[in-house]
Amino acid sequence: MGAQWKAKGKAQAADARGKLFGRLAKDIMVAARNGADPASNSRLRLVVEQARKVSMPKETLERAIKKGAGLTGETIHFEHVIYEGFAPHQVPVMVECLTDNVKRTAPEMRVLFRAGQLGTSGSVAWDFDHLGMIEAEPAAPGADPEEAAIEAGAQDLEPGEEEGTTLFLTDHADLDIVSKALPAHGFTVLSAKLGYKAKNPVSAAGMDPAHLEEVEAFLAAIDAHDDVQNVFVGLAA
Numbered sequence: 001m002g003a004q005w006k007a008k009g010k011a012q013a014a015d016a017r018g019k020l021f022g023r024l025a026k027d028i029m030v031a032a033r034n035g036a037d038p039a040s041n042s043r044l045r046l047v048v049e050q051a052r053k054v055s056m057p058k059e060t061l062e063r064a065i066k067k068g069a070g071l072t073g074e075t076i077h078f079e080h081v082i083y084e085g086f087a088p089h090q091v092p093v094m095v096e097c098l099t100d101n102v103k104r105t106a107p108e109m110r111v112l113f114r115a116g117q118l119g120t121s122g123s124v125a126w127d128f129d130h131l132g133m134i135e136a137e138p139a140a141p142g143a144d145p146e147e148a149a150i151e152a153g154a155q156d157l158e159p160g161e162e163e164g165t166t167l168f169l170t171d172h173a174d175l176d177i178v179s180k181a182l183p184a185h186g187f188t189v190l191s192a193k194l195g196y197k198a199k200n201p202v203s204a205a206g207m208d209p210a211h212l213e214e215v216e217a218f219l220a221a222i223d224a225h226d227d228v229q230n231v232f233v234g235l236a237a
Contacts, residue, residue, distance in 0.1 A: 006130040008024045008207070010189075014124070017054075021054075021060060024050065024051045024225075025056075025061075026064075028044065028047050028048065028051065028059075028061065028064040028065055028068060029067050029068030029076050030080075030098065031043040031044040031046075031047050031065070031068065032069040033068055033069070033070075036065050036071065046193070048065075049189065049192070050190075050192065050193070053190050053191065057156050063119060077100060079099055079100070080096070081096075081102060081105065081106075082095065082096055082097070082121075083095045084120070084122070085113050086116045086205070087214075087218045088116050088218055089203050089215060091212065092117075092124045092127055094124060095231055095232075096232070097225075098229050099227040108227075112222050112225065115218045115221070125196075126137070127199050129197050130194065130195075131170060131195060132172050132192070133170075133191075133195045133197075134167070134175070134178060134179050134182065135162075136160075136189045137160075137187065137190060138164070139186050139188045143186030144186070145187070147185065148182060148187050151181070151185045152182045152185055153174055153177060153181060154170050154174075156168075156169040165190065168182065168187075170235075176192075176195060195232055196234075198233070198235075199234070201235055202235050202236065204235050204237055215235065219231055219233060
């Protein structure tokens with residue numbers, strides 16, 4: 001929870017699957033601006049691999065690549081915007097958006113942040129590290145994550161979101177290099193992206209349960225917004 005907030009529960013998970021495909025399609029379109037061939041476009045390759053891991057329909061994936069590369073005649077423009085601030089009870093939050101209309105997104109974010117506090121650029125970012133985040137699972141029994149991290153060039157590692165997975169943390173410039181190296185050291189890469197990790201996360205276990213509910217309701221409302229790609233929160237289990 002200290003790296004990226006995700007919805008809980010079966011209903012939220014089912015809804016999140018549709019949102020995940022939509023968000024991946026946006027990432028693919030943005031990455032494909034630099035070329036439609038994943039073999040020569042490392043950013044696109046990473047997103048395409050992630051899309052395939054979650055079984056995105058092939059036609060959806062290919063259509064997103066063509067749109068982003070300008071092969072359909074459509075003009076696709078997404079602006080990357082980050083909103084910084086606090087959830088209720090001073091829990092720091094970084095909200096990453098891809099929007100085709102900042103004039104629409106900005107006021108909607110201000111409304112959502114009324115339950116917390118919207119900050120200015122840099123007001124919260126100083127308390128987060130900008131890192132490469134690679135979630136991977138052992139390709140065979142006995143694969144040692146610590147050894148793999150050292151050999152592949154990762155800076156650190158921690159348990160992943162799913163049981164049995166490992167989150168390898170890298171310098172933001174080394175994301176592609178490490179993700180390519182991990183398979184040779186016994187790990188299958190499930191996802192690879194740049195993200196934000198809180199330096200001093202608030203302890204969820206130490207919060208009043210009612211306060212924690214308010215925080216999670218705030219995060220769920222933010223995450224439900226169509227322009228939101230990722231929500232990074234300074235909250236530790």
